[in-house]
Amino acid sequence: MNFEERNTYGMYKDTDEQGPGPRLMGADTLIGNDVYNENNEDLGDIKEIMLDMTNGQVSYAVLSFGGFLGMGEKLFAVPWDALKLDTEHKRFVLNVNKNRLESAPGFDKDHWPDMADQAWVDKINAYYETRSQSDQQNRQNMY
Incomplete structure (x- = not known):
C-alpha cells in the first residue's frame, strides 16, 4: 500500500468489501469531519484524533461544540467507541442529544x-457509557 492508493478523501482503496466503510483511513482525513446525533442534529466537528501510543489504538476524537469562529467553543474528548461512521453522509454519529453534550465533561483549547489520568478516563467512559481500551484488553485476556 502506498500514498497513491488513497482516494481524494484520504481513504485507502478497499479490497475486501467488509464493514460500513473503508478499512483504513488517513487520520488527517478525519479532522474537520462533522458529528451528528441520531436525531440529525449537528453536534460539531472533529478537531483532533488522540492515539494511545502504548497499544496503537485510537482512544478519543476531540469534538468541538458551540462557539463561533473558534471563540467560545468547548472541546470534548469522545471515546472512539462512542462514534459510528456514517458513510452515506460522510460524517460521524454520536448517540448523545445536544443538552447532554452541553453538560458533558469538557475543556477549552x-x-x-x-x-x-485513570480517574479522568473512568469519568469519560462512564459519561459516554463506553469501556476504556485497557478494560477491553483485560476482558479479552480473560478468555
Whole structure:
C-alpha cells in the first residue's frame, strides 16, 4: 500500500468489501469531519484524533461544540467507541442529544485534561457509557 492508493478523501482503496466503510483511513482525513446525533442534529466537528501510543489504538476524537469562529467553543474528548461512521453522509454519529453534550465533561483549547489520568478516563467512559481500551484488553485476556 502506498500514498497513491488513497482516494481524494484520504481513504485507502478497499479490497475486501467488509464493514460500513473503508478499512483504513488517513487520520488527517478525519479532522474537520462533522458529528451528528441520531436525531440529525449537528453536534460539531472533529478537531483532533488522540492515539494511545502504548497499544496503537485510537482512544478519543476531540469534538468541538458551540462557539463561533473558534471563540467560545468547548472541546470534548469522545471515546472512539462512542462514534459510528456514517458513510452515506460522510460524517460521524454520536448517540448523545445536544443538552447532554452541553453538560458533558469538557475543556477549552488552552486547558486540556490529563488524558492518561485513570480517574479522568473512568469519568469519560462512564459519561459516554463506553469501556476504556485497557478494560477491553483485560476482558479479552480473560478468555
